[in-house]
Amino acid sequence: MNDHILIATAYNSLVRIYVAKTNNLVETARNIHETWPTATAALGRLLTAGAMMSYMYDGDNDLSIKVEGDGPIGQMIVESNTVGELRAVIKNSAVYLKYNDSNKLAVGNAVGHGLLTVRRNPHLKNSFSSSVNLINGEIAEDLTYYFYLSEQTNSSVGLGVLVNEDQSVKQAGGFILQLLPGATEEVIIQIEKALEGITSVTDLFESGLDTRGILNKLAGGTEKILDEKPIRYFCGCSKDYYFEALKKLDNAVLDEMIDEDGGAEIICQYCKNKYHFSVDELHKIKSAR
Numbered sequence: 001m002n003d004h005i006l007i008a009t010a011y012n013s014l015v016r017i018y019v020a021k022t023n024n025l026v027e028t029a030r031n032i033h034e035t036w037p038t039a040t041a042a043l044g045r046l047l048t049a050g051a052m053m054s055y056m057y058d059g060d061n062d063l064s065i066k067v068e069g070d071g072p073i074g075q076m077i078v079e080s081n082t083v084g085e086l087r088a089v090i091k092n093s094a095v096y097l098k099y100n101d102s103n104k105l106a107v108g109n110a111v112g113h114g115l116l117t118v119r120r121n122p123h124l125k126n127s128f129s130s131s132v133n134l135i136n137g138e139i140a141e142d143l144t145y146y147f148y149l150s151e152q153t154n155s156s157v158g159l160g161v162l163v164n165e166d167q168s169v170k171q172a173g174g175f176i177l178q179l180l181p182g183a184t185e186e187v188i189i190q191i192e193k194a195l196e197g198i199t200s201v202t203d204l205f206e207s208g209l210d211t212r213g214i215l216n217k218l219a220g221g222t223e224k225i226l227d228e229k230p231i232r233y234f235c236g237c238s239k240d241y242y243f244e245a246l247k248k249l250d251n252a253v254l255d256e257m258i259d260e261d262g263g264a265e266i267i268c269q270y271c272k273n274k275y276h277f278s279v280d281e282l283h284k285i286k287s288a289r
């Protein structure tokens, strides 16, 4: 099953539901950033949320979601665009912590206390951001709180990443269920009933359900699928992009690259692609300003 997002309404169009399958997205991020299992789960949950949120807002809203915790992972940033392309950075990818009692990956401990910030149009002048405190660093609850506080939306968020023995991604996905204006107490009771038997998203995938099956469970059979959208890890950086970025550096810094380093090698922090700039090219950058 390829990665995708199902977008649906349910409960007489009073609820919006997103369901995500993100195995390839998270596995690609693991390979690029060489994440250890708990970092894979933390970044994978954030990527999965970002994938669903990339299709949540009307208009041209590129998004960045930043989690800055005081745990060993440090900062994570996920960026998405409106066609479901995502990229990410993680400060410390070598984190492998488990909870003693459950033997589950200790994402909350690895992330810690701190802030979650969602920024719309991060690369434009009219960018707009909103931050909330992390509730427990497990990402799903933190986002639920963000939707409630920043967007006045009641939601239920489930995010999960299951890792194989060899540390590759076995299952990754999630759901976001949001009450739309006019949702009644009766609908809330129905949703609570639907959510009752659900322990985790990865358990649902492991039991053999696909995204449609999970949607059906969340919607209590009332779902109407509106769309199915692709998602993938895609950076989109280029040598031209870094040419422009180098143009912004001071002469002293460029001169140092020319005189002392004999060129520059830039590694993209999102995709780890390497770009080499020769002394000639650095001179060209200096005179292009």
Ligand code: ZN
Pocket (backbone or CB within 6 Å): 235, 236, 237, 238, 268, 269, 270, 271, 272, 273
């Ligand atoms: Zn890149």
